[in-house]
Amino acid sequence: GSGAMGPGPPPPAPRAPPPAQLMLLLLLLALEARGGCAAPAPRAEDLSLGVEWLSRFGYLPRSDPTTGQLQTQEELSKAITAMQQxxxxxxTGVLDEATLALMKTPRCSLPDLPATAAVRQRRQAPTPTKWNKRNLSWRGCDVPSDSALGRDTVxxxxxxxxxxxxxxxxxxxEAGSAADIQIDFSRADHDDGYPLSTFPAHRAHAFLPCDHSRGDAHFDDDEPHCPRPPDAHGMDLFAxxxxxxxxxxxxxxxxxxxxIMRPYYQGPVGDPLRYGLPYExxxxxxxxxxxRESVSPTGPPEPDSPPPLPDPPDNRSSAPHPRWSPHRCTS
Structure with missing residues (x-):
């Protein structure tokens, strides 16, 4: 029955969802409003992976956890469009099946856009950096001796x-000690800001000549790289x-x-002794x-213009990532 109890204390205010959930909610609502019945909305886990992917590879600045400031739907759509182009x-500007499939493709773990990029013309690639010498030493360290590669690795x-x-x-x-280009086979997070063996299948990375680890190359020791010819289950280490x-x-x-500098793994390139670099x-x-003096620079006509490098993201809402802070050249 109805008792004489008072209204009691007010219920506690609901806790605000963390920024990542707010971002996904914002994107889900926007996609629902835009998409209608034309296409199913992406799953929440796909949206989460998509936002992480876009942030990791330079298309989208990270949300600032100290202010709770989030990316807008316009920024997210712009980042997706740039990645697609x-x-x-x-x-399309939305996380459709083709976009998610490309995001899950094995690739190099360096960003497509430097996180600290300055304003750049849309069709202009990052100002190149190069070595100021022509004789470069290299050294293979931690090359796996018990893998299928064996002594073919070097x-x-x-x-x-x-x-x-x-x-x-x-x-x-080749050098026996300190070298300009240090080659390592590493596992997972090896403290350089670019972890291997994580979504979306980061296989390797190397640093530009202007980086703090300039020239060094790191390969995933957990990945079944294969000698030539590679089998159906392994990555072509040569490529x-x-x-x-x-x-x-x-x-x-x-x-x-x-x-060959497309960031996504494109499969084996064939016999290393017969490989030829693409003209571009x-x-x-x-x-x-x-x-080089012995080379004729003539070749096929220049191909159609490649997709332009998109503008770097607006960093108004970004926060420095505590682990992703290796110095990267922007000039």
Whole structure:
């Protein structure tokens, strides 16, 4: 029955959801409003991974946990569009199936856009950096001796470097101690700000000549890299190494589908002894170092313009990431 009890204390105020949940709620509501029945809204876990991916690779500044300031729907949509354009996808501005699939593709763990990028013209890539010398030493450290690669590992590293020095006036020589390019096989988070073996399958990275760890290349020791010819289940270590050594001599990511410097793993490239660098990659390294005397710079006509490097994100709501703070050149 009805008792004589008073109204009692007011219920406690509901706790505000954390910024990540607020961001996802904002995006879900916006997508629902925009999408209607045209396409199903992405799952919450896909949205979470998408936002993390866009932040990790430079398309979206991180939310500031100290102020609770979040990205707007316009910023999120702009970041998704930039990623789609750079990845060669239809620019829908929403996390559709094709976009999520590309986000889950194995790739290099360096950002496509430096987190500290200054204002940059839309069609202009980051100002290149290069070594101020032509004789560079390299050393393989912590090369796995018990993997399927065995003693082929150092040989593959040699050939991956040689393809760059064959076309540009660079000379690589193996060193037994400190070297310009240090090659390591590492596992997971190895304290350089770019963890391996994490979503979305980061396989390797190397640092540009202007970085604090300039020229160093790190490969995922947990990944089943394979010698030539690679099998159906392993990564082609040679293809990954050619890409990473491109970073080590100063090349950044590009969106061109045929470039070895595209950030996504594109499968085996075939026999290292018969591999040829795509013409666009040759031109880019020639712009840095010139042409080796024994090489003719002629080649096929320049391909269609690759997808433009998108504008760096507006950093008004970003906060420095405590772990992702290696110095990266922006000039």
């Amino acid at each position: 750079f990845g060669g996808l239809e620019a 040989r593959l590293m040699y050939y991956a470097l040689k393809f760059w020095s064959d076309i540009a006036p660079l000379n690589f020589h 990954v190494a050619v890409h990473e050594f491109g970073h080590a001599i100063g090349l950044s990511h590009v969106g061109a589908a045929q470039s 990659d040759r031109v880019r390294v020639w712009q840095l170092y010139g042409v």
